[in-house]
Each structure stands twice: as C-alpha cells, then as structure tokens.
Amino acid sequence: VSAPFVTVDDTGARHANRNFHTTQIGGEHFTAFRTTPSKSRLNFLALLRGNYQDYVLNDAAFTFLENRQVDPALLAHLKTCEPRRFANQVPFLEYLAANGINIFDKEIIRPFAEAGVWGAIRHHGLVGNAVIVSDDAGQFRVGTHALCWIHAERLLHKLMPATPGQVKHVETLRELVWHFYKALKAYRRRPDPRAARGLQARFDRIFSLRTGYGDLDKLLFRLGRRKAELLRVLERPETPLHTNASERDLRGLVIKRKISGGTVSRNGRQARDSMLGLMKTCQKLGLSFWHYLGDRLGIGDEDHLVAPLASMVAARA
Known part of the structure; x- marks a missing residue:
C-alpha cells in the first residue's frame, strides 16, 4: 500500500518432498517471502492480493483482459455498468460459465482468473501506483512494470x-x-x-x-x-535500476535451505517464510530482531518495546 516500488524474484524450494517456489516481494523498508507450489502469474497476483479471497470484474480487470488480447466477443458478455464482486472462486467460476466461458479449458480460463484477482487487488487499494521491478520473468509483468x-x-x-x-x-x-x-x-x-x-x-x-x-x-x-519498462526510471526516478535487493534478500533463504533442507508441514513452511521475512524487515528498519521477538513474545523488557512493523513501514514511506 505504501511502497513507491517493489523488487521481486523467486527461487526453488523443497516442501513435502516436492518442488515448490519461494517468491520474494520487497521494498525499501520490508520484505515478504511466500512459498507455493506454482510460480505462475496467477500465483503472483494471488500473493499481491494478500489474505483476500475475492474476485472482482471492474475496469482494471477488463483492461487487463484487453491487454492480454482476449476475444472481445467473450468480454462483451461479461461487461456490465457496475463492477461485480464475488466472495471466492466458486461463484466467480459459476458466473463465467453462465456467460458462455469454458471454465474447464485452462488456456481460456487463465486470463479471466488473473483478471479477477487483479480487479480484487485494485478494488482493495493494494499495490497502488507502485512500480514492480523484475528480471523479466513473465509472471511478474503486471501493473506498472520495470525491467532490471x-x-x-x-x-x-x-x-x-x-x-x-x-x-x-x-x-x-x-x-x-x-x-x-x-x-x-x-x-x-x-x-x-x-x-x-x-x-x-x-x-x-x-x-x-x-x-x-x-x-x-x-x-x-x-x-x-x-x-518503456527499461526506461521507467525517467518517469519514476525513485525506481531502482536492478533487482539486487531481491537477490540479497533471497540469499538468506537459500542459505537456510542449504543448511536445513526443505520443510515438511504447512505450518513449518509458513513459519520459515514468516520468520525470515520478519528478520529481513527488522534489518531494513534498523531494528534488533532479537528485541522484536522478545517484545512480541512478552519476554522482553520495557526498554525494547517495538511498534507494529506495518505502521513503521508506512511511516517511513
């Protein structure tokens, strides 16, 4: 919400004896890691959507579909005067099927699913005007994009x-x-x-x-x-020219992977992502991760009280 830009990257990960992918999303004052089975554009959009599960067909969604050169005849059935919001995937797919879209064809349904998630991101005010800087991996080319x-x-x-x-x-x-x-x-x-x-x-x-x-x-x-993507810095001078920050952030996760191997349980996977993300965020904010943990677990002293990280990130932006 508050970042003028984010740099993004991913790396391989092992979870439950399967190949997963860890995506890094980081700004000047924060870092987040998420490990998932896929590294598709739909997965990346779902990560940007955060904890929301809804799909929205609004102007942002239809612009997304037009940029993906989806058949205009299919779009004509979906366009309405008012945005349509669906609580989760089930009613969204039912709506698409009712409007003549084959929801069992992956190639046809993929851009609509991506557009629905992108519409939800815009509906909730996420990403905002932030520039997404990537290494040109296709899944990251959404929104206002810049190349490394x-x-x-x-x-x-x-x-x-x-x-x-x-x-x-x-x-x-x-x-x-x-x-x-x-x-x-x-x-x-x-x-x-x-x-x-x-x-x-x-x-x-x-x-x-x-x-x-x-x-x-x-x-x-x-x-x-x-x-346009290589010269994004000319219109947005705050945009970095490279994704070195993402590669530095991922280095800690790669070292952890080499030492400890993969994760087994869902809770273990989430704990590793969360703790590494919190550690990197504290580092970027100039905080002691040890003092942060002590404060959150209630075992620290009053000299090391730490405000909510989200409020600190927003205040620095």
Whole structure:
C-alpha cells in the first residue's frame, strides 16, 4: 500500500518432498517471502492480493483482459455498468460459465482468473501506483512494470559469438549499455526533463543498431521493444535500476535451505517464510530482531518495546 516500488524474484524450494517456489516481494523498508507450489502469474497476483479471497470484474480487470488480447466477443458478455464482486472462486467460476466461458479449458480460463484477482487487488487499494521491478520473468509483468538492467545486460553477456568480428560487436554493445546505465544512475540522482528526452533518444540509437551478427541484432530488437519498462526510471526516478535487493534478500533463504533442507508441514513452511521475512524487515528498519521477538513474545523488557512493523513501514514511506 505504501511502497513507491517493489523488487521481486523467486527461487526453488523443497516442501513435502516436492518442488515448490519461494517468491520474494520487497521494498525499501520490508520484505515478504511466500512459498507455493506454482510460480505462475496467477500465483503472483494471488500473493499481491494478500489474505483476500475475492474476485472482482471492474475496469482494471477488463483492461487487463484487453491487454492480454482476449476475444472481445467473450468480454462483451461479461461487461456490465457496475463492477461485480464475488466472495471466492466458486461463484466467480459459476458466473463465467453462465456467460458462455469454458471454465474447464485452462488456456481460456487463465486470463479471466488473473483478471479477477487483479480487479480484487485494485478494488482493495493494494499495490497502488507502485512500480514492480523484475528480471523479466513473465509472471511478474503486471501493473506498472520495470525491467532490471543487470539482467538485460546479462543477455548480451550470454551470447556466444563465433568470429572475432562478432566478439567485437558484443563487446562494443556491452560498453555502450554500461555507459548508458551510468547515465541513468546519474539521472536518478538528479532528474531533469531535458536529460530524460536525451536519454530516450540515446536508447533508440543504441538499440536500433544493426551489426550483421544475427543473434545480437535479434536481442537488440527484443530489448528495444521493452523501452518503456527499461526506461521507467525517467518517469519514476525513485525506481531502482536492478533487482539486487531481491537477490540479497533471497540469499538468506537459500542459505537456510542449504543448511536445513526443505520443510515438511504447512505450518513449518509458513513459519520459515514468516520468520525470515520478519528478520529481513527488522534489518531494513534498523531494528534488533532479537528485541522484536522478545517484545512480541512478552519476554522482553520495557526498554525494547517495538511498534507494529506495518505502521513503521508506512511511516517511513
């Protein structure tokens, strides 16, 4: 609710002898971990929805469906003058089925389910105007989205040129990208509308280059199409240019996984996610996690009383 941006990432996890996925959602003053069987876009939206279970078909939901290029004929049956809210999945699916949508076809139902959850997120005022910064994993591309420049440059680094000429082209482009990245960092410190226009033109020049090296040219074209997400910082200077914060947060969970292995029970899985998230949040707020636990468990002293973390996060925003 209060964060101007969040960085997101995920990593593998083992639970009950099965492969699960732990998603990290973090801002400047908080971190949350959630371990689930899936890492789909629907799962990520459900995490953003928090403890709510409802589905809402409102303007945000229909905009989501239009952006996913859902058949307009299907949308026409669903659009009404007023938003429709459903308490949970069952009445939502019944409504879709009554309007001629095959709820047993996963490919057809998936965008509608995602839109219903996104509509609920907007209905409850969650996410707000926050920018979601990711490494370009498809499930995170929702709302106002920005791409991590480190991961974008890594795609150039992963190319395997076969000739000295191709090697030179890759090295030149990587150098251009890193110089441009430094210019974006400078802009982020001191935003200026004139500089923003210059950076947009510079971006176009870099990513419109054609070298004759097929794989490199395809990659430049692909990155050029993501201009809005790569240059989100020009309109929102508070947005980070990378997801390094998420990778740092996940490192603690990965170390815990290597030491302790997976979890077995649902309670154990939730306890690990909650405790690690609370620990990281206390760290970002400059609090002692030991004093926080003592206060919450009623075994601390009056010198170390800790206010609710949510109120502290909101106050810092």
